[in-house]
Amino acid sequence: MIADKRHPVRRLNSANRWVFLAASVIPGLVFAQSQKEPDWARLQDETMLHYQTLLRMDTSDPPGNERPAAEYLKQVLEREGIPVRLFEAEPNRVNLVARLKGNGKKRPLLIMGHTDVVTVDPKKWTFPPFSATRNGGYVYGRGTVDDKDNVVAALMTMLTLKRMNVPLDRDVIFLAEAGEEGTTRVGIQYMVEHHFSEIDAEFCYAEGGNVARVGGRVQYASLQTAEKIPHSIELTASGTSGHASVPLGDNAVVRLSAAIAALGAWKPPILLNDTTRAYFKNLADISQRADAIRYRAVLDSNSKSASDAVDYFAQHEPRHASMLRSSISPTMVQAGYRINVIPSEAKATLDVRLLPDDDPASFLETVRKVVNDSAVRVEYGARDVRPGAPSARLDTEAFRVLETGVAQNYDTVRLPTMSTGATDMAYLRAKGIQCYGIGPATDVEDGPKGFGAHSDQERILETELHRFVRFNWDTVVALARAK
Numbered sequence: 001m002i003a004d005k006r007h008p009v010r011r012l013n014s015a016n017r018w019v020f021l022a023a024s025v026i027p028g029l030v031f032a033q034s035q036k037e038p039d040w041a042r043l044q045d046e047t048m049l050h051y052q053t054l055l056r057m058d059t060s061d062p063p064g065n066e067r068p069a070a071e072y073l074k075q076v077l078e079r080e081g082i083p084v085r086l087f088e089a090e091p092n093r094v095n096l097v098a099r100l101k102g103n104g105k106k107r108p109l110l111i112m113g114h115t116d117v118v119t120v121d122p123k124k125w126t127f128p129p130f131s132a133t134r135n136g137g138y139v140y141g142r143g144t145v146d147d148k149d150n151v152v153a154a155l156m157t158m159l160t161l162k163r164m165n166v167p168l169d170r171d172v173i174f175l176a177e178a179g180e181e182g183t184t185r186v187g188i189q190y191m192v193e194h195h196f197s198e199i200d201a202e203f204c205y206a207e208g209g210n211v212a213r214v215g216g217r218v219q220y221a222s223l224q225t226a227e228k229i230p231h232s233i234e235l236t237a238s239g240t241s242g243h244a245s246v247p248l249g250d251n252a253v254v255r256l257s258a259a260i261a262a263l264g265a266w267k268p269p270i271l272l273n274d275t276t277r278a279y280f281k282n283l284a285d286i287s288q289r290a291d292a293i294r295y296r297a298v299l300d301s302n303s304k305s306a307s308d309a310v311d312y313f314a315q316h317e318p319r320h321a322s323m324l325r326s327s328i329s330p331t332m333v334q335a336g337y338r339i340n341v342i343p344s345e346a347k348a349t350l351d352v353r354l355l356p357d358d359d360p361a362s363f364l365e366t367v368r369k370v371v372n373d374s375a376v377r378v379e380y381g382a383r384d385v386r387p388g389a390p391s392a393r394l395d396t397e398a399f400r401v402l403e404t405g406v407a408q409n410y411d412t413v414r415l416p417t418m419s420t421g422a423t424d425m426a427y428l429r430a431k432g433i434q435c436y437g438i439g440p441a442t443d444v445e446d447g448p449k450g451f452g453a454h455s456d457q458e459r460i461l462e463t464e465l466h467r468f469v470r471f472n473w474d475t476v477v478a479l480a481r482a483k
């Protein structure tokens, strides 16, 4: 039951390396080496059983219907004597909270995963999207990497903590939330606004990170510690209306187009925060020379070489460009209603992603200056989005535990990462919880082939699912176990 089943040689290697890293990162963690280990061979079978069961539940959002997943998890947890509560904001949109009590010396740790998945086009799938087919070392199905991997890893960690009766310095709370894929009002938003005491914690681990493999080899682990903040800006151009056979100098469509073009050409200032500074520095250390030069160049954000590097990123690595500045993507334009009428108004909507430290009011002022046309109104628009929140700190016990877990399980470097999109962690960070995004290893080549999160198909390597469960276990135990 509790013998270490790791291959002896592999264990020696990884343990040696880990002890070395652990001593330099967090000396107190060395204890874990002498701890009893779960029976991983047996837990892998059980992991696969729960994972496939969850994948076979169609929780496509919309409409969501997370109820079967929540009820299944409830039954599995309660069978082991772990108390569970369900919270339902709207019919069948069920959130689950399970809690293992600690001795209260430290504030709780929240581990979370969402049970809903994005919708599918079944025609695009080689194996049916809710079949959880195992083939060639992979499991295929919607939700395999977003986010039933995190759900099952958290579940297995809870079950194993309980079975091994691990004494805890802090409560470990498992939240399986509904509605992450576009309906947070029934998921994390509902939980934060109406049942916050159920999930209030010092730290949180959730989706948002990953481990990148290239050519089958692990390159680095991303730990998500920050995210850009979504806003909407609306441009409204006004002009004189009239018969289109007589062109007018103040045509609203022309003015709007000029404003959009000016913003398209604008390069907002390059700004770094703790996360992106560490990210580019660490990425440079593991990159080929030409890339490394550019990644180092941006660290001196006011330099000419930094702006040259970001120009290069804008062409070749657009996600990196977006990580370095607040950004604007015009996405919707509305004007006119028939060909021979010059409209008096034309509107554009801009998707805006601010860096976490950027001030929304002064950003808007700058946008007005760039547009530089008094006939074009520039205002923030309404947007149903996650709240802005500061980055997670890199000097916490929770982050150091992840660093150690990465070294121990993946033998690679970790990159603190800022995602350009928003996650459910934004709601928790806004409440002061230090949240970190984690995820299993996937092949970088798999995305372009159409097997990633939200892709036509979705899959995970079985070995990487199991390694992720183990990573989860190691980190949660290191952070919560009674010292």
Ligand SMILES: [Zn+2]
Pocket: 114, 146, 147, 180, 207
């Ligand atoms: Zn997700």
